[in-house]
Every structure is written in structure tokens, then in C-alpha cells.
Amino acid sequence: MRAVVFDRPHHFRVLDVDDPRPGPEEVRLRSVATGVCGTDRHLLAGGFMARFPLIPGHEIVAEVEWLGERVEGLTIGELVAVDNTVLCGHCAPCRRDQPLYCENFSSLGVTGPGGFADLLVARAEKCFPLDGLDPMTAVLTEPLACALHGADVLALRPGSDVLLFGAGPTGLLLAQLLVHGGAARVTVAAPGPHKLEAARLLGADETVRIDRTDPRRAVRRLRSLAPSGFDAVIEATGVPAVLAICPELTRSGGTVLVYGMAGADDTVPFSPYEIFSRELTIKGSFAQTHCFDRALLALRTGRIRTEGVITDRFPLERFGDALSAVAGSTSIKAVVMG
Ligand SMILES: [Zn+2]
Ligand SMILES: [Zn+2]
Structure with a gap:
């Protein structure tokens, strides 16, 4: 073969x-x-x-x-x-x-x-x-099964204001799970205008273009959307510089989910004082097991859409x-x- x-x-x-x-x-x-x-x-x-x-x-x-x-x-x-x-x-x-x-x-x-x-x-x-x-x-099915596991880990509170970095296949699937999982607003931030358009068509409420090499330039725009921070910020690009700006965009008591795969040797600087004093939670989501049946059902009913x-x-x-x-x-x- x-x-x-x-x-x-x-x-x-x-x-x-x-x-x-x-x-x-x-x-x-x-x-x-x-x-x-x-x-x-x-x-x-x-x-x-x-x-x-x-x-x-x-x-x-x-x-x-x-x-x-x-x-x-x-x-x-x-x-x-x-x-x-x-x-x-x-x-x-x-x-x-x-x-x-x-x-x-x-x-x-x-x-x-x-x-x-x-x-x-x-x-x-x-x-x-x-x-x-x-x-x-x-x-x-496999990427959606992984996204379902990510949604399980995040355990989103209904009515949450969520920021998602990344609008690749995973980002587009995750965005829909967040919408159906009770988010009151989903903002998707990504570099590609085509991907942001796809995110909008699949239910993202706000889209923000970021510069892959300098994501910090988008902080002011993202802050203007959520001056007190987002309840949950999801990093689904795997770019360390994007993860580095997640804590400051998260509301006190909120959660950062590390979903994207960075390199094994990458590191990210952030302030331990900020995590401590604002009681931020950092979670990780890796792959999946036992999520295929739910993923297939969501694709079968069209609850999760795949156009584009x-x-x-x-x-x-x-x-x-x-x-x-x-x-x-x-x-x-x-x-x-x-
Ligand atoms: Zn994959
Ligand atoms: Zn084992």
C-alpha cells in the first residue's frame, strides 16, 4: 500500500x-x-x-x-x-x-x-x-472530540463573557461549543480575516484581528470590549506570546485555559502576584478520551456546524x-x- x-x-x-x-x-x-x-x-x-x-x-x-x-x-x-x-x-x-x-x-x-x-x-x-x-x-469528529474535552475542562459558568484566541479548525469548533455551553458572549481573536469571517458565520459575537508576531498590540482593543476582563480566556493558538497576554485580559477570579500546543521547551513570563492577588485559575486541556460519541452526535444533529x-x-x-x-x-x- x-x-x-x-x-x-x-x-x-x-x-x-x-x-x-x-x-x-x-x-x-x-x-x-x-x-x-x-x-x-x-x-x-x-x-x-x-x-x-x-x-x-x-x-x-x-x-x-x-x-x-x-x-x-x-x-x-x-x-x-x-x-x-x-x-x-x-x-x-x-x-x-x-x-x-x-x-x-x-x-x-x-x-x-x-x-x-x-x-x-x-x-x-x-x-x-x-x-x-x-x-x-x-x-x-476527532478535533471536535478534543474541543469537547476542552469544554469539559473549562466547565464554563452560564452567562460568561469568553475570549478565544485562535480561529483554526479547533477554534471554530470550540467557539460553537462555548456558544452552546452557555457563554453570553464569545469574542474570537485571530490573525486571519478569512478565519475571523468563518468564526462570525459560526456564531462568534465579536471578532478581533491580532498580529501573530505582536499580539500585545490587540490588548487595548480587547480591553475596550471587557474593561473588567473576560470570565474565561482560551489560548488555542499554541503561540507563547499569545498566552502571555491572557492573564491580564482575565477578570479577577476568572480562568485561563491553555488549549493550544506550544513547543515542549517554550516558556511564558507572567506575574505570579497577578495570579495570586486576582485569584486567577490556569487550566490545561490535552487531547481527549471517550468523547467520540458526543462529538458524532453534535455533528449529526448539526448542533456543531462545519460549513467553511x-x-x-x-x-x-x-x-x-x-x-x-x-x-x-x-x-x-x-x-x-x-
Ligand atoms: Zn489533530
Ligand atoms: Zn495506562
Whole structure:
């Protein structure tokens, strides 16, 4: 089969590799649509949990084409969204019902073979049938599942005034969850005018353009919207300079949510006195487990809308163009089609 292979940092090829074979409780799947994510760029650079060689692709919609001998409840030809997380079940966090902190956490497309290939293997219980949902909608299940976990962590109080930095695919999904999760007002701040327009169409009340290289320039404008600060400020860009301005934009007693993935060695300066004296809470949200069913339901009912989120489609051979597209300012989500 053909597969994208990251073989060393900053280098990949599209290669012919052996077809994978499913174990007794696994299925073999034929890729239909796999989303390209900022995480893929971090992985290619050798960051996050990268282990080379790697077949990336963790936002996977695929067709069941071979059932392991003990698999029940799936049929050949069925389309599924694949929960990419693999949890060991026996480490200390798993045994205390905190599987997201699994000491052996692994993920299809991050630490093991993923969806940027003709075929992949997944555990049967991680496959969620689409039941007629359009694959181009369902390909957003994984990012939405992560955003749902972020909303769980944030635990927003109804009537809150919320500021969200970032209007990429995740920002656009999170913004809608905030709207439906009881925010009285959602302000989205991001550099790209196209992305801000998409955020507005999907329900953001206010949009503010920021300069990626100097986000501090937007502080005055954001302060004018909420002179006492926002109840919750969410950093979904992964840019340390953006996180650095979050505490001062947060209302006393409010919460900063670190959602975007920064580099492992990045640091952010802020005033401990401000956190202390204004009783700010800083929370983190990483990936998800067990959120796929809710994400699929929200996509199925249309409660979470996807218009304008997928901007580009590429065949597997043009994976490099897909990666470049998501780094640009006009593209939002690129999808590699099987
Ligand atoms: Zn992703
Ligand atoms: Zn574990």
C-alpha cells in the first residue's frame, strides 16, 4: 500500500510499504478522509511524541475492509470515524480512571501508524459507525472530540463573557461549543480575516484581528470590549506570546485555559502576584478520551456546524501541499482523500 512516512525530522516520503494485518480484536480499514492538523507539523519537526519512522494521520474516517476473528458489531464496507487514542488500561492513571494521563498513552498517527496511508489497523471498539453522516463532516469528529474535552475542562459558568484566541479548525469548533455551553458572549481573536469571517458565520459575537508576531498590540482593543476582563480566556493558538497576554485580559477570579500546543521547551513570563492577588485559575486541556460519541452526535444533529471549516482536499501523493496549506493564512482545514 501507499503511505506517507515521516522518516526523520523535517523529512517525509510517500512510499510503498507492506499492508498491515489486523489482530483478532482489530479491523483493517481503507482510508476515506484524514484531516491534516497542526500536530502533524509538530510531529514532522520531531516535536510532541514523535517516534520515527511514523505514518501520520490521526483524524481518520475510513471503510472497514477486514474484520479480525473476534470482532463483532462492525460490518465490511461500513464507514467509521476512528478514535485514535490507545490506552494501556493497567498503569496507575488508567487504574484510577484517569486514562488521558495514561503513562503508556499512544495514538494512531502520533506514536503508531495512522491514516495517511491506503490502509490502517485499529481496535474494533475504537471505530464509530457514521450511520450515513457525510465523511467530510465526520472527519472533524476527532478535533471536535478534543474541543469537547476542552469544554469539559473549562466547565464554563452560564452567562460568561469568553475570549478565544485562535480561529483554526479547533477554534471554530470550540467557539460553537462555548456558544452552546452557555457563554453570553464569545469574542474570537485571530490573525486571519478569512478565519475571523468563518468564526462570525459560526456564531462568534465579536471578532478581533491580532498580529501573530505582536499580539500585545490587540490588548487595548480587547480591553475596550471587557474593561473588567473576560470570565474565561482560551489560548488555542499554541503561540507563547499569545498566552502571555491572557492573564491580564482575565477578570479577577476568572480562568485561563491553555488549549493550544506550544513547543515542549517554550516558556511564558507572567506575574505570579497577578495570579495570586486576582485569584486567577490556569487550566490545561490535552487531547481527549471517550468523547467520540458526543462529538458524532453534535455533528449529526448539526448542533456543531462545519460549513467553511474544510477548505482544501488533496490526494495522498500531494501530502506536502496539504501540510503547506494548513500553514498558510487562507486555508483552515485540509483533508487528504483516500
Ligand atoms: Zn489533530
Ligand atoms: Zn495506562
